[in-house]
Amino acid sequence: MNVKPLHWDPYKPEYFSDPHPVFARLREEAPVYYNDQYDFYAISRYDDVQAGLGDYHTYSSSRGDILEFIKANAPIPPGVFIMSDPPAHTAYRTPLTKIFTPRRVAAIEPQIRAFCANALDPLVESGEFNFIENLGKEMPMRVIGMLLGVPEQDLKAVQREADAKLVTEAGKPMDLTGHSFTGEGFEAYIDWRMKNPSDDLMTELLTTEFKDENGLTRRFTRDEVVIICSILGAAGNETTNRLIGWTGKVLAEHPDQRREICDNRALIPQAIEEILRFEPPGPSVARYVAKDVELHGVTVPAGSAMCMLVAAANRDERKFENANTFNIHRERLPHLTFGYGFHACLGNALARLEGRIALDEVLNRFPEWDVDLAEAKLTSTSTVRGWETLPAYTSRSSRRPPTRKSA
């Protein structure tokens, strides 16, 4: 019997539609995996990934949290808090935490529902809709745009620019030539907001006081606000979009559980958690190895790039019983989809709420659906995995595809 040599990288399209078999091999055969083509290490077991994400002294974010950034060793401006370590990271993140509390986020539930209604109501009669084109691409963008204070007519341009920066050509690393952390048009809004304050996040960022890493109490500079808005705008769009896509696909393949959820909406929070565990929108996060570390008999030298394979860790049988089974009733243990430690997703409350509401509002209009995987498209980036388009059909639709995809 010939066993195929173990190989994985984040760029090959063959790993995108179903990476879980190769992740299983990594966990068992190479819990510390080295890829010599792109020169990076990867860990895949739950305990190792959680411990690694919690150990910023060894696994630093200061060279970036995306593999290409770490390899390029590009300078990172202040304010890019996602790519920094404590204490600088703590100084920036602490004032931002109060903006994304579950309480603050709950206050905009009516608007989130309204965005979903606007997106889905026109489609009810036809009985067909697209989880991405109609909902994933629309609602999260509008929510973060509303929070930031971006005018409606400019939302699409902001989204396109954010997405373009994160897309990779299938099979290749991200092209960083000409990359800058600013852009997405935020400078113009911020300059305007400085003169015309409102009750949005941009104004709050311009006026909030914080203690910086040097102990000085001050406001964010204009450049820092531009950077922070760019990060939040990008983070709030694509990842939540992908969560909505995976909700559509995974529940189409588990109609019994979908029916249970439809009949008892109190199951939505745990359903969303299980979807997040099962198919994380961000399957891998990267770190710079700041000092030599030994794990499972392998010495990973300082200066290496390390991929934390969150999607593999979420399927580790050592942590989750029957890990490869989608089960909304499983004992709730923390998944690593939003990360762990000081860099765990700042927007997790917002993402959870958007995911829950999107599912609730879809079920309100479409209690069941099939997805047409032949017409669907999976996107390749080094940071985000998910559907670019995902058509869905219900019994009301006049044109169901001949091959129905359902469990």
Next chain:
Amino acid sequence: MPNITFIEATGQSHVVDAVSGSSVMAAAKKNYVPGIDADCGGGCQCGTCHIYVEPEWRAQVGSPDALEEATLGFSCDVRANSRLSCQIKVTPALDGLVVRLPISQR
């Protein structure tokens, strides 16, 4: 088995048996104590398993570490005796622990 008393903001009390080695949050969830959301399932990430430790228990329970402090930034109405219940491990020394729940986790 150590027992824990959870007092809701309304004043209603719930006394539950807790499992040594698991968390105070798990004891609440397993016994259907209302008022702890625990969105993230115990990952010290969401801030919605927030409780107040009664004064006489504070020294025994201990203080939050830096990560828990940071995550408490997501919780509502944080006070000096606030803790995230998913980060408190149940031990025999905590038998009789009394904690109060906030009005809301969001």
